Amino acid sequence: MFEITVDDAKFWKNCVDAIVNLIDEGVLEVTAEGITLKAMDPAQIAMVSFQVPSKAFVEYKVDSSTKVGLNFDNLAKILARSRDKEKLTMALEENKLRLEFKGDTTRSFKVPLLDLNAGPSKEPKIDFDASLKMNSSRFKDVLKDASLVSSHLVLEATKDGFFVDARGDSADLRVESEKTADMIKELSVKNDAKATFPLHFLEDIVKACPSDGEISLNLKTNMPARIQYPIGDASLTYFLAPRIEAG
Amino acid sequence: MFEITVDDAKFWKNCVDAIVNLIDEGVLEVTAEGITLKAMDPAQIAMVSFQVPSKAFVEYKVDSSTKVGLNFDNLAKILARSRDKEKLTMALEENKLRLEFKGDTTRSFKVPLLDLNAGPSKEPKIDFDASLKMNSSRFKDVLKDASLVSSHLVLEATKDGFFVDARGDSADLRVESEKTADMIKELSVKNDAKATFPLHFLEDIVKACPSDGEISLNLKTNMPARIQYPIGDASLTYFLAPRIEAG
Amino acid sequence: MFEITVDDAKFWKNCVDAIVNLIDEGVLEVTAEGITLKAMDPAQIAMVSFQVPSKAFVEYKVDSSTKVGLNFDNLAKILARSRDKEKLTMALEENKLRLEFKGDTTRSFKVPLLDLNAGPSKEPKIDFDASLKMNSSRFKDVLKDASLVSSHLVLEATKDGFFVDARGDSADLRVESEKTADMIKELSVKNDAKATFPLHFLEDIVKACPSDGEISLNLKTNMPARIQYPIGDASLTYFLAPRIEAG
Numbered sequence: 001m002f003e004i005t006v007d008d009a010k011f012w013k014n015c016v017d018a019i020v021n022l023i024d025e026g027v028l029e030v031t032a033e034g035i036t037l038k039a040m041d042p043a044q045i046a047m048v049s050f051q052v053p054s055k056a057f058v059e060y061k062v063d064s065s066t067k068v069g070l071n072f073d074n075l076a077k078i079l080a081r082s083r084d085k086e087k088l089t090m091a092l093e094e095n096k097l098r099l100e101f102k103g104d105t106t107r108s109f110k111v112p113l114l115d116l117n118a119g120p121s122k123e124p125k126i127d128f129d130a131s132l133k134m135n136s137s138r139f140k141d142v143l144k145d146a147s148l149v150s151s152h153l154v155l156e157a158t159k160d161g162f163f164v165d166a167r168g169d170s171a172d173l174r175v176e177s178e179k180t181a182d183m184i185k186e187l188s189v190k191n192d193a194k195a196t197f198p199l200h201f202l203e204d205i206v207k208a209c210p211s212d213g214e215i216s217l218n219l220k221t222n223m224p225a226r227i228q229y230p231i232g233d234a235s236l237t238y239f240l241a242p243r244i245e246a247g
Numbered sequence: 248m249f250e251i252t253v254d255d256a257k258f259w260k261n262c263v264d265a266i267v268n269l270i271d272e273g274v275l276e277v278t279a280e281g282i283t284l285k286a287m288d289p290a291q292i293a294m295v296s297f298q299v300p301s302k303a304f305v306e307y308k309v310d311s312s313t314k315v316g317l318n319f320d321n322l323a324k325i326l327a328r329s330r331d332k333e334k335l336t337m338a339l340e341e342n343k344l345r346l347e348f349k350g351d352t353t354r355s356f357k358v359p360l361l362d363l364n365a366g367p368s369k370e371p372k373i374d375f376d377a378s379l380k381m382n383s384s385r386f387k388d389v390l391k392d393a394s395l396v397s398s399h400l401v402l403e404a405t406k407d408g409f410f411v412d413a414r415g416d417s418a419d420l421r422v423e424s425e426k427t428a429d430m431i432k433e434l435s436v437k438n439d440a441k442a443t444f445p446l447h448f449l450e451d452i453v454k455a456c457p458s459d460g461e462i463s464l465n466l467k468t469n470m471p472a473r474i475q476y477p478i479g480d481a482s483l484t485y486f487l488a489p490r491i492e493a494g
Numbered sequence: 495m496f497e498i499t500v501d502d503a504k505f506w507k508n509c510v511d512a513i514v515n516l517i518d519e520g521v522l523e524v525t526a527e528g529i530t531l532k533a534m535d536p537a538q539i540a541m542v543s544f545q546v547p548s549k550a551f552v553e554y555k556v557d558s559s560t561k562v563g564l565n566f567d568n569l570a571k572i573l574a575r576s577r578d579k580e581k582l583t584m585a586l587e588e589n590k591l592r593l594e595f596k597g598d599t600t601r602s603f604k605v606p607l608l609d610l611n612a613g614p615s616k617e618p619k620i621d622f623d624a625s626l627k628m629n630s631s632r633f634k635d636v637l638k639d640a641s642l643v644s645s646h647l648v649l650e651a652t653k654d655g656f657f658v659d660a661r662g663d664s665a666d667l668r669v670e671s672e673k674t675a676d677m678i679k680e681l682s683v684k685n686d687a688k689a690t691f692p693l694h695f696l697e698d699i700v701k702a703c704p705s706d707g708e709i710s711l712n713l714k715t716n717m718p719a720r721i722q723y724p725i726g727d728a729s730l731t732y733f734l735a736p737r738i739e740a741g
Contacts, residue, residue: 071417074418077395078395078418081391081395096419104385104428104429104430105385105389105422105423105424105428105430106422106423106424107389107392107420107422107423108420108421108422109392109395109418109419109420110418111417111418112417112418141575141577142599142601144575145575145601145603148572148603149603170565170568170571170605170606171568171605172590173601173602173603173604174601175599175601175602176599176600176601176602177600181598182598183599318664324642324664328635328638328639328642330635343666351632352632352636352669352670352671352672352675352677353669353670354639354667354669355667355668355669356667357665357666357667358664359664359665
């Protein structure tokens with residue numbers, strides 16, 4: 001059993017949004033240290049690993065580790081009803097998760113628990129060749145540019161900068177960001193790295209990153225990419241499989 | 248025959264919006280005292296009673312009482328074209344209602360009259376047990392919360408406060424507003440009162456109430472609710488039938 | 495071959511929007527003097543004539559006159575990705591048009607050229623009877639009013655003012671703007687002029703005119719109307735065929 005309170009319900013809303021953009025259902029693991037979730041998207045192309053330490057909460061009572069299977073789609077809609085500066089308390093009650101918003105009035109939602117298999121137990125180990133930090137809204141803009149021309153895009157990092165290519169019937173696109181560009185906050189490259197990714201997944205992955213935030217991107221040629229960003233004290237890590245071109 | 252002028256066309260727009268949210272067609276009764284309308288929604292679940300005294304208008308010439316059958320849907324679209332600080336003059340002309348907006352240009356819409364039966368002649372008499380005044384935008388928020396989980400909701404007033412319950416497959420909701428909550432402006436309860444109402448109708452009824460306005464709610468167990476609010480000098484009164492649970 | 499640079503990509507975006515609202519494909523003629531386009535809409539009811547002089551560009555190198563067939567729909571979507579204060583360079587490259595946006599990063603779109611017949615070579619010569627200049631947003635408002643009641647409207651200019659009529663099942667509309675109205679910036683009438691036009695085309699034609707801009711309108715009874723407005727240094731001229739009522 002547990003009883004966990006967030007000082008500002010919007011924080012928890014933002015965390016759940018970052019998860020629900022990739023998966024509809026998943027299992028939160030609640031332990032004395034904090035809350036984690038690892039899950040693959042239904043198509044098994046992307047993985048999300050979510051972690052938030054107990055210190056992110058104003059109240060955090062956890063008797064024993066608990067797995068909480070949830071419909072995140074439903075949860076996200078409820079959390080979207082958070083009002084400014086409301087406290088949110090989460091607790092298990094009669095095989096349901098109770099979400100109690102406390103402001104001028106008290107609003108309690110009880111959502112049924114789902115009996116789900118836990119997600120993958122660990123993250124893939126990849127010895128990445130390139131590591132970048134980028135301005136979030138600039139990177140989102142690049143994805144929007146690419147979405148005009150194709151459903152896939154090539155991400156490439158070299159010692160000179162970061163490059164995006166997309167090819168389609170209506171146009172071809174190349175975006176060149178030199179390592180000195182404002183968009184690039186950090187660039188560290190052992191070997192040139194280049195891979196092709198499905199655009200739609202990338203859009204879903206970065207959607208919940210605040211516009212003024214920073215996105216970390218790790219690349220290795222024809223290997224999954226790792227994308228990371230924080231939401232307050234929580235950390236979101238995503239892995240996205242590349243599309244390997246035939247031949 | 249009549250010729251009636253509103254100083255600010257937006258006022259009349261807001262009145263018609265409050266009517267059209269419930270009914271598509273209806274009969275305005277224009278008398279020396281003012282304009283009234285009583286109508287049932289097509290499903291006969293809700294009733295609207297609209298009243299605006301002649302003093303709400305800068306010019307009000309009515310030779311004889313007149314019934315004006317109108318397509319309110321059409322009228323609302325025309326009134327949505329009101330611009331700021333335009334005068335609106337309404338008059339009968341060749342079996343049409345002329346709406347003349349006078350600003351920098353003069354815009355005259357003529358809409359056909361409909362041959363409709365007048366609505367119900369009087370409001371139901373109910374000896375209500377509970378009477379509340381609520382902040383409009385807060386109450387609308389509660390309806391949005393409830394719409395996440397069900398198409399019906401239970402409204403309950405006791406000496407302690409105001410309570411809303413909704414139950415659905417995705418979640419159950421309970422909203423508790425103590426009588427001291429900011430949302431509750433007045434609460435007067437003779438006997439506890441509790442009834443179930445269709446959410447969609449409640450949403451339509453309160454839609455036209457200004458966000459900073461106050462909504463009056465009268466309840467009696469398993470009896471219709473009365474919902475009232477003013478729009479300027481006009482008053483809107485709605486009755487909404489409860490859903491009686493079997494057994 | 496050519497290489498042409500706009501100081502602010504948004505300017506070129508606005509020009510292309512004014513063209514694409516009427517046609518999907520067309521041929522830009524690039525000469526030493528500037529860029530022009532003449533095209534009929536697919537239904538042959540409206541014509542657009544676009545002209546922008548070379549001085550509108552910060553860099554303008556044109557070796558020889560060139561015709562550039564383009565999908566304007568596609569081009570408009572790419573130009574909608576312009577960011578504030580980006581330079582845009584356009585050049586031909588391997589049978590494609592390269593659009594290079596230069597800001598913090600460099601974004602190059604290459605779009606295929608289309609093999610299209612050039613448009614009409616000249617504008618119709620009409621000895622108009624009435625000439626007006628109108629506030630753009632006011633005129634757009636009148637079109638919105640008319641769209642409530644009909645798909646066609648009558649435009650009429652006399653020495654007294656400018657009049658719009660529309661008739662439909664739900665309502666009839668008459669808008670009267672005296673020559674002294676704020677909406678009318680200039681009015682010069684040799685003979686009364688009156689014609690009926692398809693509303694949808696008028697809406698498309700004025701859509702790209704800035705809200706604080708001025709629209710010139712020339713009328714002659716039952717003849718095409720000429721509508722003109724500038725976008726920066728560029729000029730847009732449209733001709734719209736009237737609907738001749740039978741009988």
